[in-house]
Amino acid sequence: MNIGKIDDLEVDFIATNQQGEITYYQVAWTTREQKTFEREIRPFEKIEDYNQRILLTMDVEPATSYKGIQKINVIDWLLNNS
Secondary structure, eight states, X not given: OEEEEEXXXXXXXXXXXXXXXXXXXXXXXXXXXXXXXXXXXXHHHHOOSOOEEEEEESOOSOOEEXXXXXXXXXXXXXXXXX
């Protein structure tokens, strides 16, 4: 697992599985404010490949997708990926 820099932006985590598939992760307590949401997805929008992008938050609304970026509650994600 690594972090990634794109210009002056940062992706919190970059994970590569055994098959070499990459997943990018951003983690934020909440993205309910539009300004925060935009700040958190900005690094994802700069990535030029088609690998999975996941935004993990403590927000309790149902999982959603925006421009291919999955927004998932971190507790739900942990329970489904352990």
